[in-house]
Amino acid sequence: MFQVPVDRPAPLRSCRLTCLPAVSRGLLPLAFLLLPLMLTALSAAETATEAKPAKPAATAEKLDLRLTLPPVIDAVAGLETRIVYDNIILSEEAGKYRYEVKCEPELGGQSAEERWWKAVPVPGDVGRHKLTVQVLDEAGKQLAQSSCVLNVVPADAGKGKxxxxxxxxxxxxxxxxxxxxxxxxxxxxxxxxxxxxxxxxxxxxxxxxxxxxxxxxxxxxxxxxxxxxxxxxxxxxxxxxxxxxxxxxxxxxxxxxxxxxxxxxxxxxxxxxxxxxxxxxxxxxxxxxxxxxxxxxxxxxxxxxxxxxxxxxxxxxxxxxxxxxxxxxxxxxxxxxxxxxxxxxxxxxxxxxxxxxxxxxxxxxxxxxxxxxxxxxxxxxxxxxxxxxxxxxxxxxxxxxxxxxxxxxxxxxxxxx
Structure with a gap:
């Protein structure tokens, strides 16, 4: 994006020196006619420089973390399941965001740590749960959200088969x-x-x-x-x-x-x-x-x-x-x-x-x-x-x-x- 130069316009004295060759060619009336227009343009340029600073490129782009979750996450009663935050977003610095994971119905034995969310489902958790992950910035503003199914199955599923x-x-x-x-x-x-x-x-x-x-x-x-x-x-x-x-x-x-x-x-x-x-x-x-x-x-x-x-x-x-x-x-x-x-x-x-x-x-x-x-x-x-x-x-x-x-x-x- 074009940026207005930070340097201010040259002072009027310099502009007047620039106009002297025109006077020497017998164009003095034209020079006096153009002078007010030049002063107006210089004033407008200075005002634009002060009032409209260039917007930083980083703020001009929309942040897209491309949060990805599979449609279903399978878990076994009594066995830990885990979601590592760095693995579900596209970022060089996953640690600078906050993460909130919500499970409905709530699981027993779930906890959130700095880099991941984990749970050890109990037998009473067997069934399908809605799991939602939110990614927030430091101020608590939501940047991304996605949901999937957490499917908890019994520890003896398929026994003897x-x-x-x-x-x-x-x-x-x-x-x-x-x-x-x-x-x-x-x-x-x-x-x-x-x-x-x-x-x-x-x-x-x-x-x-x-x-x-x-x-x-x-x-x-x-x-x-x-x-x-x-x-x-x-x-x-x-x-x-x-x-x-x-x-x-x-x-x-x-x-x-x-x-x-x-x-x-x-x-x-x-x-x-x-x-x-x-x-x-x-x-x-x-x-x-x-x-x-x-x-x-x-x-x-x-x-x-x-x-x-x-x-x-x-x-x-x-x-x-x-x-x-x-x-x-x-x-x-x-x-x-x-x-x-x-x-x-x-x-x-x-x-x-x-x-x-x-x-x-x-x-x-x-x-x-x-x-x-x-x-x-x-x-x-x-x-x-x-x-x-x-x-x-x-x-x-x-x-x-x-x-x-x-x-x-x-x-x-x-x-x-």
């Missing part, structure tokens, strides 16, 4: 910490009889834990990666779902995967935790083209699962946040990928995932949103020197939120026969 689970993911799954924690939770009393399918069983995997999680992998790689000369590592191998066809060309073949790797069994539930590698290098100013490409590959893989395992519930995890420390991104990427860049990309990806998978249309296709982005603390849930890979605390939070989603689907009768 056989469930075959397949997990597909990237390095967050490869680390196997959250699959191990999920297995531990599912092994406690009041839970289904679980079996994990998959070909990847790292040395760190607990008994019975398996998955298809590989560091650096994407939706695209699971759809099309074929390696004719694998070396036994995850870096140089084919997608577990891609085989050579009769025509000698690699193709996505889930029927063969289930037949050869799962003893002919189909999963009851498939959990996908992908998206970071697909979108990390996107333009923070306009990440949508990269996200569009990711969704195209996701659609291909999801359609293949719906065809070959039509009874399976397909859970798509919302991409979790990164580390809140700029130093972690600097340590990993030497300034190439700053924290604020990934924060903008990840927040936009979350918005797109909620819009695509959090709908009735998606539910009709056996697609279900798993909102793991809410509870991972971007500070305490990450090590000092890693930008996107949580520590054990962060991974356990991911497992807890996936477990709550799974229990809610069991309570609703959405899994198995």
């Amino acid at each position: 056989p469930v075959r689970l397949l997990i597909v993911g990237d390095s967050l799954t490869h680390a196997t910490i959250w699959p191990n924690e999920l297995a531990r939770l599912l092994s406690e009393p009041g839970n289904p009889q679980w079996t994990m399918l998959g070909t990847h069983r790292p040395s760190s995997a607990a008994e019975g834990v398996a998955h298809e999680g590989y560091g650096g992998w994407t939706w695209s790689r699971f759809v099309s990666q074929y390696e004719p000369n694998p070396d036994g590592t995850y870096r140089k191998r084919s997608s577990p779902f891609v085989y050579l066809g009769e025509d000698g060309k690699p193709a996505l073949d889930l029927a063969r995967y289930f037949r050869e790797e799962c003893d002919g069994n189909r999963p009851d539930v498939v959990v996908f935790l992908l998206g970071i590698n697909d979108c990390f290098g996107a333009d923070p100013q306009d990440p949508d083209p990269r996200i569009d490409g990711m969704f195209e590959h996701a659609d291909t893989l999801l359609k293949a699962f719906r065809k070959e395992a039509p009874q399976a519930l397909l859970g798509i995890c919302v991409t979790p946040p990164g580390n809140s420390r700029e130093s972690a991104f600097e340590s990993n990427y030497n300034g190439r990928y700053p924290r604020w860049g990934w924060k903008r990309i990840q927040h936009r990806l979350v918005e797109r995932q909620l819009a695509l998978f959090g709908t009735e249309d998606a539910a009709g296709k056996r697609l279900s949103l798993v909102p793991i982005e809410l509870g991972v603390d971007p500070q305490d849930g990450y090590p000092d020197n890693n930008s996107v890979h949580p520590n054990a605390t962060g991974y356990r939070r991911i497992a807890t939120d996936i477990y709550a989603w799974l229990k809610a689907r069991l309570a609703a009768g959405e899994i198995g026969e």
Whole structure:
């Protein structure tokens, strides 16, 4: 926006000197005629400078925190559920705002702390609650508000029911910490009889834990990666779902995967935790083209699962946040990928995932949103020197939120026969 210069107009003496050459050319009458007009213009300019200062750019723009909540948050009686404020708004300084969370009917065991709201529902809380989040400035003015459903289910939901689970993911799954924690939770009393399918069983995997999680992998790689000369590592191998066809060309073949790797069994539930590698290098100013490409590959893989395992519930995890420390991104990427860049990309990806998978249309296709982005603390849930890979605390939070989603689907009768 054009700003009037702060310097005042030159004094009249200088203006008169400027006019002298005109007098020397015999234009004295014209000079005297123009002088009152010039004085009026100078006076008006000075008045404008004092009366209408330039408006700061920051106040000229409307603040948009882009508050995002999933349509439903699942919780289990006796187990903590959490919403980290930094994870639900787009801001470099989430701590400078105030947050108010209201639950109707009110939950027992709920509390608000500086960085999050949490609750440990009791058995009497089982049911659906309206949860509303308000974001306020320091003066108490409301900046954003959004509501969703908090769905509390019994601790024994799905007790004794056989469930075959397949997990597909990237390095967050490869680390196997959250699959191990999920297995531990599912092994406690009041839970289904679980079996994990998959070909990847790292040395760190607990008994019975398996998955298809590989560091650096994407939706695209699971759809099309074929390696004719694998070396036994995850870096140089084919997608577990891609085989050579009769025509000698690699193709996505889930029927063969289930037949050869799962003893002919189909999963009851498939959990996908992908998206970071697909979108990390996107333009923070306009990440949508990269996200569009990711969704195209996701659609291909999801359609293949719906065809070959039509009874399976397909859970798509919302991409979790990164580390809140700029130093972690600097340590990993030497300034190439700053924290604020990934924060903008990840927040936009979350918005797109909620819009695509959090709908009735998606539910009709056996697609279900798993909102793991809410509870991972971007500070305490990450090590000092890693930008996107949580520590054990962060991974356990991911497992807890996936477990709550799974229990809610069991309570609703959405899994198995």
